[in-house]
Amino acid sequence: MPALALDGGPQVRTRPFPPRRPFGEREVELAAQALRSQNLFGPGGTMVPELERRFAALYGLPHAVASTSGTAAIHVALGALNPEPGDEIITAPITDAGTIAPIIFQNCVPVFADIDDTYNISPRDVEARLTPRTRAIIAVHLFGNPCDMDALAAIARSRGLTLIEDCCQAHLTEYKGRLCGTIGDIGCFSLQQSKHMTCGDGGLTITRDPALAERMALFRDKGWPRKPGARGYVLLGLNYRMTELQGAVALAQIEKVADVVRRRNELGDRLSALVREAPGVLPSPVTPGGRHTYWSYGLRVVGHDPVRFAAALRAEGVPCGQGYIGKPIYLCMEPLASRRTFGASSHPLDGCHGGRRLDYAEGLCPRTEAILREMVTLAIHEHLADDDIADMAAAISKVAAGLGTRA
Numbered sequence: 069m070p071a072l073a074l075d076g077g078p079q080v081r082t083r084p085f086p087p088r089r090p091f092g093e094r095e096v097e098l099a100a101q102a103l104r105s106q107n108l109f110g111p112g113g114t115m116v117p118e119l120e121r122r123f124a125a126l127y128g129l130p131h132a133v134a135s136t137s138g139t140a141a142i143h144v145a146l147g148a149l150n151p152e153p154g155d156e157i158i159t160a161p162i163t164d165a166g167t168i169a170p171i172i173f174q175n176c177v178p179v180f181a182d183i184d185d186t187y188n189i190s191p192r193d194v195e196a197r198l199t200p201r202t203r204a205i206i207a208v209h210l211f212g213n214p215c216d217m218d219a220l221a222a223i224a225r226s227r228g229l230t231l232i233e234d235c236c237q238a239h240l241t242e243y244k245g246r247l248c249g250t251i252g253d254i255g256c257f258s259l260q261q262s263k264h265m266t267c268g269d270g271g272l273t274i275t276r277d278p279a280l281a282e283r284m285a286l287f288r289d290k291g292w293p294r295k296p297g298a299r300g301y302v303l304l305g306l307n308y309r310m311t312e313l314q315g316a317v318a319l320a321q322i323e324k325v326a327d328v329v330r331r332r333n334e335l336g337d338r339l340s341a342l343v344r345e346a347p348g349v350l351p352s353p354v355t356p357g358g359r360h361t362y363w364s365y366g367l368r369v370v371g372h373d374p375v376r377f378a379a380a381l382r383a384e385g386v387p388c389g390q391g392y393i394g395k396p397i398y399l400c401m402e403p404l405a406s407r408r409t410f411g412a413s414s415h416p417l418d419g420c421h422g423g424r425r426l427d428y429a430e431g432l433c434p435r436t437e438a439i440l441r442e443m444v445t446l447a448i449h450e451h452l453a454d455d456d457i458a459d460m461a462a463a464i465s466k467v468a469a470g471l472g473t474r475a
């Protein structure tokens with residue numbers, strides 16, 4: 069076994085990995101078509117309504133509402149739900165701030181459930197954190213791996229809670245043959261640059277419920293029904309409207325997303341198979357009954373120092389990160405950790421009606437904190453070749469064996 073590159077040995081990989089190139093001639097053509105129309109305003113256009121129709125059809129649901137980002141898509145879901153101030157929303161501690169900020173802006177309290185070995189919220193811990201103030205669950209399908217949706221849907225059903233799926237990293241992810249985003253009441257998607265389908269920034273929110281869909285569309289457009297007659301604003305909403313330029317690019321991306329997801333699934337599963345025997349390495353989990361779509365590939369290093377493991381992997385020529393967001397979101401979102409949200413206040417974190425005080429501090433979700441310390445993430449994308457995955461696997465196996473024999 070050659071020495072680790074970290075110790076001056078030869079690198080497994082000397083060439084850079086190929087970049088992802090998500091856009092092609094079809095995006096150029098549709099974006100040009102939007103520009104030539106002399107209208108880039110979504111509500112008066114053709115691209116955004118067509119994107120909404122096509123995305124809803126892709127998911128087999130009647131309604132999709134386009135918006136400006138994944139964060140907006142989640143806020144659109146919560147705005148349509150219209151919870152009472154101080155209501156609690158249970159969600160995941162490993163996620164982007166875009167899952168959490170809309171909860172706070174909607175005057176609700178984020179409650180974090182701990183995760184299990186799938187990296188997703190444990191249904192058992194969700195149950196443990198329910199209170200009479202719980203209004204909804206936002207299940208985050210982290211990295212494209214589905215949550216245990218049977219169990220979460222059963223909890224939501226039995227308690228009369230709304231189940232929202234954060235599919236920002238999980239386009240066309242499947243759970244027991246069903247698409248994530250269609251299992252709960254509402255599904256939310258990001259079209260940010262790194263996502264399976266993208267227009268740089270954008271969002272989509274889907275539902276089968278016509279009343280929710282109507283409120284979602286209103287919330288996205290300042291509460292404005294845009295009907296003939298006197299202009300009025302029927303609910304408190306924001307301007308989260310997608311433009312025709314974003315719509316045009318996203319429309320072109322819909323034609324590709326199934327192939328993107330198929331390839332990522334193939335590559336991610338292959339990497340797992342290749343590193344299964346690597347000592348001290350747990351490959352990316354796949355939830356039973358799930359089809360992982362690998363927005364990112366997250367493995368766990370349990371037999372070595374994960375920080376050193378990641379450094380050794382980078383030295384071998386394989387870019388990787390340690391810990392994804394480093395700490396759980398309740399510790400790395402300063403407004404939560406320091407309880408300073410609006411002005412000098414902690415509103416609405418203490419509940420708006422004398423609710424309990426939740427401390428967003430270390431120890432809140434111990435399993436999450438432990439798993440994040442062990443996690444190493446690799447960038448997987450559809451433009452990698454089989455050889456690229458073989459090199460990643462070879463580097464992981466070399467580092468696992470090399471670090472293991474050092475002591």
Ligand SMILES: Cc1ncc(COP(=O)(O)O)c(C=O)c1O
Binds near residue numbers: 139163166208259271
């Ligand atoms: C799980 C998750 N939720 C929400 C968001 C927010 O999406 P956006 O960045 O498009 O606002 C992201 C994006 O990174 C995400 O990964």
